[in-house]
Amino acid sequence: MTVTIADIQAARTRIDGTIRDTPCEQSSRLSEIVGAPVWLKMEHLQHTGAFKLRGAANTVLQLSDDERARGVTAASTGNHGRALAYAARQAGARCVICLSHLVPQNKADAVRALGAEVRIVGQSQDDAQEEVDRLVAEDGMIMVPPFDDPRVIAGQGTLGLEMLEQMPDLGTVAIGLSGGGLLGGIAVALKAQNPDIRVTGVCMERGAAMSDSLRAGHPVPCNELPTLADSLGGGIGLQNRHSFALVRDLIDDVILLTEAEIAAGIRHCYWQDRQIVEGAAAVGVAAVLAGKLTSEVPLGLLLSGGNIDMNLHHRIISGEDVNLTKEG
Ligand SMILES: *Cc1c(COP(=O)(O)O)cnc(C)c1O
Numbered sequence: 001m002t003v004t005i006a007d008i009q010a011a012r013t014r015i016d017g018t019i020r021d022t023p024c025e026q027s028s029r030l031s032e033i034v035g036a037p038v039w040l041k042m043e044h045l046q047h048t049g050a051f052k053l054r055g056a057a058n059t060v061l062q063l064s065d066d067e068r069a070r071g072v073t074a075a076s077t078g079n080h081g082r083a084l085a086y087a088a089r090q091a092g093a094r095c096v097i098c099l100s101h102l103v104p105q106n107k108a109d110a111v112r113a114l115g116a117e118v119r120i121v122g123q124s125q126d127d128a129q130e131e132v133d134r135l136v137a138e139d140g141m142i143m144v145p146p147f148d149d150p151r152v153i154a155g156q157g158t159l160g161l162e163m164l165e166q167m168p169d170l171g172t173v174a175i176g177l178s179g180g181g182l183l184g185g186i187a188v189a190l191k192a193q194n195p196d197i198r199v200t201g202v203c204m205e206r207g208a209a210m211s212d213s214l215r216a217g218h219p220v221p222c223n224e225l226p227t228l229a230d231s232l233g234g235g236i237g238l239q240n241r242h243s244f245a246l247v248r249d250l251i252d253d254v255i256l257l258t259e260a261e262i263a264a265g266i267r268h269c270y271w272q273d274r275q276i277v278e279g280a281a282a283v284g285v286a287a288v289l290a291g292k293l294t295s296e297v298p299l300g301l302l303l304s305g306g307n308i309d310m311n312l313h314h315r316i317i318s319g320e321d322v323n324l325t326k327e328g
Helices: 005-015 028-034 052-060 065-070 079-091 105-113 125-139 150-166 181-193 209-216 243-250 259-271 283-289 310-317
Strands: 024-026 038-041 072-075 095-099 117-120 172-176 198-204 253-257 299-302
Touching: 005 052, 005 150, 005 181, 024 150, 028 038, 028 283, 038 150, 052 079, 052 150, 072 079, 072 125, 079 095, 079 105, 095 105, 095 125, 105 117, 150 181, 150 299, 172 181, 172 283, 181 198, 181 243, 198 209, 198 283, 209 243, 209 253, 253 259, 253 283, 259 283, 259 310, 283 299
Parallel strands: 038 299, 072 095, 095 117, 172 198, 172 299, 198 253
Antiparallel strands: 024 038
């Protein structure tokens, strides 16, 4: 394994002063629907509004003085960029975040507000990554990848340690799945402690890069399209070195969701559980509501982030049938 439970435990100590331990609460309404206890891990309340700070901080805190002086850069669907900007500012390092035009404006603004430089390039994560490669080659900046890096994966894995402490009888978890750093890290942490815990990945139907790659048996390119789960967009990298193998070896199930199902998840989180979450974070709840995820054992759903454009959120919770493709 590229990442071990010991790496994750070390990450936890390292990032302790940067992140907050987020609460975990039972949802009575969802428990009723499932017929078993359902817990919500409230990671949308993390600093910067998403779990990505765990992996970014774990990486930045391991840079040498020379690397820190050169500065950090990344391509991002928004949340990793925001997390890296936050961690870099704490470390006093320069930070450049490259985003595609698909990334919502609110996310670009949030990165800028943290003092990072933002470059908006192209229509996909791959286009944004080209600019990162240039910054590494020409300016000597240090790339901090959003998921395919053992330090990042170990940082995200600290969520698995926290979840099992908060839900000792956890039987199944559902995790939003994109590049797989999140699911990979959590799966290592959980299964090292209890190999019987089932780990389910949840993606949107539209551009599910990891799901397609698992089926193909190797990383495949993905066609990126607008989705309510924008933080799950983007490919896994054709040269993927770590997260694909981890996910392939540790995942138990994959669930795919329609845009309407994701919208229903966001709506439920707001009206029933009183939480404002982004699409990527609502997928576990959405899978339960769609009847695609059942459990006879205690179920943990990770609310992975809350960085949704509030005008879009308002329209969704008001019952509007939002179709991002038509809005182009
Ligand atoms: C990045 C992200 C994910 C997916 O994480 P991966 O490591 O890319 O699989 C899920 N939810 C939110 C809110 C994210 O920002």
